[in-house]
Amino acid sequence: MKDWPLWEVFIRSRHGLAHKHVGSLHASDAAMALANARDVYTRRGEGMSIWVVRSTDITASAPGDKAILFDPSEDKVYRHPTFYEIPDEVDNL
Amino acid sequence: MHIQPGHTGGEPTRSAEALAELEQAFQEKIDAEIKIEPKDWMPEAYRQSLVRQISQHAHSEIVGMLPEGNWLTRAPSLRRKLILLAKVQDEAGHGLYLYSAAETLGASREALIEALHAGKAKYSSIFNYPTLTWADVGAIGWLVDGAALINQIPLCRCSYGPYARAMRRICKEESFHQRQGYEIMLVLCRGTAAQKRMAQDALERWWWPSLMMFGPPDAESSHTQQSMRWKIKRHTNDALRQKFVDQSVPQADYLGLTPPDPELKWNEQIGHYDFGAIDWGEFWRVLKGDGPCNRERIEARRRAYDEGRWVREAALAFGAKQARRAHGAE
Amino acid sequence: MNQRQALYEYLLRLGDNALILGQRLTEWIGHAPALEEELGSANVALDLIGQARGWLAYAGTVEGAGRDEDTLALQRDVLDFRNALLLEQPNGHYGDTIARQYLFDAFHYPLLEALRGCADQHIAAIAAKSYKEAGYHRRRSAEWMVRLGDGTAESHAKLQRSVDTLWPYTGELFTPDEVDRTLQSLGVAADLTAVYQTWDEDVARTLKTATLQRPQAGWMQSGGKQGRHSEQLGYILAQMQFLPRAYPDARW
Ligand SMILES: [Fe+2]
Numbered sequence: 001m002k003d004w005p006l007w008e009v010f011i012r013s014r015h016g017l018a019h020k021h022v023g024s025l026h027a028s029d030a031a032m033a034l035a036n037a038r039d040v041y042t043r044r045g046e047g048m049s050i051w052v053v054r055s056t057d058i059t060a061s062a063p064g065d066k067a068i069l070f071d072p073s074e075d076k077v078y079r080h081p082t083f084y085e086i087p088d089e090v091d092n093l
Numbered sequence: 094m095h096i097q098p099g100h101t102g103g104e105p106t107r108s109a110e111a112l113a114e115l116e117q118a119f120q121e122k123i124d125a126e127i128k129i130e131p132k133d134w135m136p137e138a139y140r141q142s143l144v145r146q147i148s149q150h151a152h153s154e155i156v157g158m159l160p161e162g163n164w165l166t167r168a169p170s171l172r173r174k175l176i177l178l179a180k181v182q183d184e185a186g187h188g189l190y191l192y193s194a195a196e197t198l199g200a201s202r203e204a205l206i207e208a209l210h211a212g213k214a215k216y217s218s219i220f221n222y223p224t225l226t227w228a229d230v231g232a233i234g235w236l237v238d239g240a241a242l243i244n245q246i247p248l249c250r251c252s253y254g255p256y257a258r259a260m261r262r263i264c265k266e267e268s269f270h271q272r273q274g275y276e277i278m279l280v281l282c283r284g285t286a287a288q289k290r291m292a293q294d295a296l297e298r299w300w301w302p303s304l305m306m307f308g309p310p311d312a313e314s315s316h317t318q319q320s321m322r323w324k325i326k327r328h329t330n331d332a333l334r335q336k337f338v339d340q341s342v343p344q345a346d347y348l349g350l351t352p353p354d355p356e357l358k359w360n361e362q363i364g365h366y367d368f369g370a371i372d373w374g375e376f377w378r379v380l381k382g383d384g385p386c387n388r389e390r391i392e393a394r395r396r397a398y399d400e401g402r403w404v405r406e407a408a409l410a411f412g413a414k415q416a417r418r419a420h421g422a423e
Numbered sequence: 424m425n426q427r428q429a430l431y432e433y434l435l436r437l438g439d440n441a442l443i444l445g446q447r448l449t450e451w452i453g454h455a456p457a458l459e460e461e462l463g464s465a466n467v468a469l470d471l472i473g474q475a476r477g478w479l480a481y482a483g484t485v486e487g488a489g490r491d492e493d494t495l496a497l498q499r500d501v502l503d504f505r506n507a508l509l510l511e512q513p514n515g516h517y518g519d520t521i522a523r524q525y526l527f528d529a530f531h532y533p534l535l536e537a538l539r540g541c542a543d544q545h546i547a548a549i550a551a552k553s554y555k556e557a558g559y560h561r562r563r564s565a566e567w568m569v570r571l572g573d574g575t576a577e578s579h580a581k582l583q584r585s586v587d588t589l590w591p592y593t594g595e596l597f598t599p600d601e602v603d604r605t606l607q608s609l610g611v612a613a614d615l616t617a618v619y620q621t622w623d624e625d626v627a628r629t630l631k632t633a634t635l636q637r638p639q640a641g642w643m644q645s646g647g648k649q650g651r652h653s654e655q656l657g658y659i660l661a662q663m664q665f666l667p668r669a670y671p672d673a674r675w
């Protein structure tokens with residue numbers, strides 16, 4: 001017999017942040033995955049909303065692509081507010 | 094996350110040079126405290142060592158539900174019943190988080206569990222001792238969860254990301270386990286003579302097995318050195334054991350209980366407690382299967398798994414039907 | 424029967440139902456068919472035992488004899504328990520446990536929902552908290568009914584038998600007696616006819632989705648609500664009450 005399929009669980013906490021990956025679990029169908037996510041990952045009042053996704057349905061970037069994907073953004077300093085010189089006298093910027 | 098296993102053994106053949114280079118880069122990452130993630134390259138021995146350690150840990154959580162679990166129906170008050178139930182439930186959760194972490198390394202939960210049932214996998218020997226009285230529930234929370242916590246806190250910084258994250262979650266949940274156990278002991282020690290006797294007896298039976306939970310002495314521990322280099326492990330068995338003794342003796346004093354070790358004595362010079370020799374013969378004997386409850390524990394797990402098979406199969410069959418129906422309806 | 428006596432009896436029924444089912448569920452811990460189910464069924468048991476504490480504590484107050492939730496739970500004998508017979512039935516296999524749970528949840532949820540509007544403020548407050556838990560329980564057990572009923576041929580046959588075996592214990596839940604009538608006239612007890620209607624529709628829908636047959640109407644067992652139990656309850660109490668009875672002067 002096979003294991004029940006694996007699901008990834010994402011929870012949005014009370015603080016209004018985005019859904020965050022909290023872990024995984026096994027379940028035979030989507031309703032069970034939701035129930036199990038509730039029972040496993042929100043036992044201490046952690047959650048306001050749950051997403052469950054079949055692990056096999058997630059496409060991830062490859063570690064080998066780290067250089068071409070993420071390094072190019074490192075020298076785009078002009079995207080950061082501290083790049084700009086504004087005289088101290090000017091407020092609210 | 095389990096997007097794909099790190100690698101599944103289908104490693105392309107690499108030249109010795111290329112491999113050495115990868116290994117060096119890997120060790121540099123570890124030394125720089127950069128976490129290793131499932132899809133990153135890792136030496137096969139690192140992967141195997143992690144699967145072994147994480148699955149042993151997961152098995153311990155699950156088997157560990159049994160000795161305390163058998164007191165759920167007999168807890169002496171409704172409040173105690175709820176606390177114990179929440180605690181044993183946490184241990185099930187810990188097993189689940191840990192199996193999940195092992196699964197990111199390409200192991201399947203089913204295969205790991207079957208290895209346990211076949212007697213091919215280890216779990217913490219402490220759970221092969223019986224829980225004879227209610228005081229054992231207190232002693233387990235106080236000493237066993239206490240020892241586990243000392244072992245586990247450094248694992249929150251383990252080099253393997255999914256294991257470290259599972260451990261952080263576990264340690265957060267563990268924080269009430271030891272306290273509820275100590276509270277049980279406290280109430281017993283302030284109670285009737287019969288209750289105090291129960292508490293002393295439980296301490297006597299759980300003391301030495303708790304010291305053994307840190308594993309064999311450093312000189313005899315086969316995995317310690319490599320594990321430390323890979324930052325899977327961060328302290329030696331003996332150092333953690335000493336820490337446990339140092340913290341537990343004053344706690345026993347406060348309860349008015351006496352650990353069963355005549356050589357236990359504060360050593361002013363080194364600022365630690367000296368303690369007597371551990372019976373490693375007993376440790377190895379229990380580990381090899383001859384503890385008081387080894388057979389019962391594995392048998393209970395195997396029975397639950399076998400008797401639950403039709404349930405798991407039914408759910409799987411229903412899931413497949415449902416998927417087919419959804420597909421047909423499109 | 425005066426109002427206070429009726430209220431005490433009614434609270435024992437609510438409390439003992441939750442307590443005995445919760446106690447039964449704790450027998451599964453460590454032995455469930457899947458790791459995820461360990462956590463799920465423990466949550467249900469935690470809810471139920473938590474509810475039992477609330478009902479029994481209030482029962483003790485109403486009784487006015489100085490008994491608290493623990494004294495009531497752990498010092499009464501079989502004759503003084505008021506849970507329905509359904510809840511003391513053995514766990515059996517997982518299908519038996521699921522069927523027992525669902526048949527109860529489908530009753531428990533509309534009952535608590537109705538009690539939210541109870542004229543007694545304490546009852547209304549406990550019900551307002553508990554009915555949400557019961558709503559989750561009912562959804563969870565109904566989903567399992569469907570999985571097992573519409574799963575494999577083996578699970579279908581097993582669950583059908585579970586439903587058939589437990590069916591005769593469902594009648595008692597909806598049969599009003601003097602306690603129900605006394606309190607209903609005061610706006611305290613729920614109207615069991617209305618609760619039955621919700622139960623009946625829910626069960627019909629779930630059995631149909633689960634591809635299960637509704638058992639033929641037949642003889643219904645009863646007595647639990649009045650303290651005449653099956654042989655099962657004595658064993659449950661023997662375990663559950665052992666410590667406080669063995670050490671009568673101890674506190675825990
Ligand atoms: Fe744990």
Ligand SMILES: [Fe+2]
Binds near residue numbers: 184238267270
């Ligand atoms: Fe624990």
